[in-house]
Amino acid sequence: MTAILGISAFYHDSAAALVVDGEIIAAAQEERFTRKKHDAGFPKHAIDYCLAEAGLSIEQLDHVGFYEKPLLKFERLLETYLSYAPAGLRSFAKAMPQWIGQKLHLRREIRRGLSDRYRGRFAFCEHHESHAASAFFPSPFDEAAILTLDGVGEWTTTSLGVGLGHRIELTDEIRFPHSLGLLYSAFTHYCGFRVNSGEYKLMGLAPYGSPQYSDLILRHLIEVREDGSFQLDLRYFNYCQGLTMTSSRFHQLFGRGPRKPEMPISQLDMDLAASVQEVTEQVVLKSAIHLHEKTKQRNLCMAGGVALNCVANGRLLREGPFENIWIQPAAGDAGGALGIALLIWHQLLGQPRPHLNSTSQLDRQHGSLLGPRFTESDILQSLDEHQAIYTRYDDAERLAGDVAQLLADGNVVGRVSGRMEFGPRALGNRSILGDPRSDEMQSVMNQKIKFRESFRPFAPVVLADHAADYFDIPHGHDSPYMLLVFNVAKSKWVESMSGMTETDGGLQRVNEVRSTIPAVTHVDHSARVQTVDAVRNPDFERLLRAFYDRTGCPVLINTSFNVRGEPIVCTPADAYRCFMATNMDVLVLENVVLKKAGQPRAAEYQAEEHLSQFELD
CATH class of the missing domain: 3.90.870.20 (Carbamoyltransferase, C-terminal domain)
Structure with a gap:
């Protein structure tokens, strides 16, 4: 028996997942136990649950994996701050204490979180690798194209690749600071909702508006190429060097500052929501078309925060080139815990994927019903x-x-x-x-x-x-x-x-x-x-x-x-x-x-x- 624990922690939506001999046994977000929404702390309660569900102790774990590479992320933060110095000083000063005290010492932090009872080795994968693994390995497909999109991992914000059998390979990427997820989050912030939790509110608001600013966004904020790759005009954004998402140039373009949460929602907010939604759908659709042409695959797997944009997903299924689409239900950072656990089993240990039981399984996600139940x-x-x-x-x-x-x-x-x-x-x-x-x-x-x-x-x-x-x-x-x-x-x-x-x-x-x-x-x-x-x-x-x-x-x-x-x-x-x-x-x-x-x-x-x-x- 080989037991693998995957962990996502310290950034957004901490979670744990346990895979035993290739089967997903349990997975849960820490917030459900602590009652703190989007809890980013070490997922101790989620880990305890996963082990209890399997009847295992910490000492029986064979591998522990973390869903991204902290040193690579730290490199990106330092390089970004230095590029914008001294403008990014406040943001740098706010971020560094946690990095120096915790995030640069993840092996120590994880061992401590596991009560110093785990004596094995750790595996770290890149953020978008964990997304890709979480999308492909639980899917019903033996082979598929893979598309991951989010705000940012270490450097990558979008990745394209393919899954074959028990292996995945990412072949193309778009790198920070150019990010579809951060573009959408900038409008989330500008329309008065909380970044990293209010994006679905912006998506729900979009149908009340008209996408009359789509062309303006495409002319000024983002250049979208035919293959779905894109580049942002960073003069309109502030997330590289500041503590806010948008710059004064962004505010001038649309004629006002960001809406305060307590202020009424205006027609401008509705129209901007509709417009950035339309642009997002265009990028997703063009990326998928390019990926299909490149891989010739019939099936597509998706993960990353942008993959939770179910309006874009529905349009992709209707208008896109893929016959079938499977999206990881925990497409955000929490799903990275499951991704790294599966990546260790299949990619690192070279183990095949379990066969689907046609009478009791439609995919390997078990309906995503992976948390605790009560007697x-x-x-x-x-x-x-x-x-x-x-x-x-x-x-x-x-x-x-x-x-x-x-x-x-x-x-x-x-x-x-x-x-x-x-x-x-x-x-x-x-x-x-x-x-x-x-x-x-x-x-x-x-x-x-x-x-x-x-x-x-x-x-x-x-x-x-x-x-x-x-x-x-x-x-x-x-x-x-x-x-x-x-x-x-x-x-x-x-x-x-x-x-x-x-x-x-x-x-x-x-x-x-x-x-x-x-x-x-x-x-x-x-x-x-x-x-x-x-x-x-x-x-x-x-x-x-x-x-x-x-x-x-x-x-x-x-x-x-x-x-x-x-x-x-x-x-x-x-x-x-x-x-x-x-x-x-x-x-x-x-x-x-x-x-x-x-x-x-x-x-x-x-x-x-x-x-x-x-x-x-």
Whole structure:
């Protein structure tokens, strides 16, 4: 037996992953345990979980890998600061203490984090190698082209390559400071959202605007070539030498400074979101076309933070040259922990990839359900400590039927079932669910449960065998990891009753009914679709099918089980607190169901949560 631990830490979204004899056993982000969003500390809790899941001790680890090369990253930082000196002095002074005290001594830090009980060697790979490995090795493909895009690793911001059998090779790259991810983050910052966490808000805002600034961006900010390579005009940016993303020249180009988070969102913000989204899609599409011409591969694997741009991914599937696309569900830095573990097994040790079991596996990611699960005794003990009132079920079909009926009756249901998801998307096991047919559900869930911006769309989850009835999904494709956007099928559209048209601007369009599933239909008739099948997640499929049997609708709202400023819930205690502090109606913890009515101390929990949430964000 060979046990390999992969670690990503100290930058953004620390995580751990454990691979044993080539099988992915466990993976989790540290934030889920510490309850600190995007926790960048050493992933001690995630490591402890992974080892416990496998029944292993630290001493039984054969290899430990880190997802990037810190000395190479340090070289880039020093070279950048020296190039801009003395302009980058403040940024340099802020970064150096952590580098000198921690990041330059990663072997020491990791050994210390492993309680000085690990005596083996360490492996370090380049950042984009870990992305590429996380994309290709868990995929269902024996061979595929590989495309990774993010802000920056050590030097690389974009890489192209190919995976064959149990090996990957990266052949082309674009290097810092030219970065598609940093371009998108610059607009995220300029439109008033937080960099490294608000990019998906910018993507959700884009359909409210018009891409009228796309040409301006292409003329001034980024030169995009036909092969998808690009170069930024660095005079418009400040991330090389300063503590902000954009420069005064950027602000002059668009006629104002960055929006402050508390200020109203303007039409300019919406149009800029639409414009940079359009430019991003062009770069991704051109890069993929070039990669296809270079590799002649039918399949494409993707990872890196930009690979979480599900609108670009959907367009690539529709318009791009590849027959099949597989995207790592934990495409950001957290997925690097899984990438380095798999890279050690396949590339360093030369081991073949495990064969897929056609009856129980559709890829090697195990539905990305790689986190902890909790027993009935764990759940009952936690609930009894809170004197909660609940109903326990022994029959899975009856449980699914009763919960489906509660959803059909208009209740909002929090669900904790099975293993927690690895990656930023809740895929049914740590989810808040609702009826998509309700024209009020989006605003109710945004304002009274998630405590977030009203324009943010919710994603639909749909039975895989009914997906094509409701969404324009290309034949033969699915979207199990909620990483692709498709249009709602025109047969489900309804005529607007408000008199507004597609050219009408403003966030006032947010509550307009556009389809028979209005709560999951975005302003441009798009939806970030998750398909559910009985292979990857049979329990969730059972619930969704029970809802379909009662309503004739195979679709539910699926949003992550958390509120603004908090990570997705992990434990029953996390779920109970979130349930009690919001206007959620029902909580399902495995085979235990709680209804809000009659629960003790509800008012106390809600007062506490409302206070803390608006301090957090």
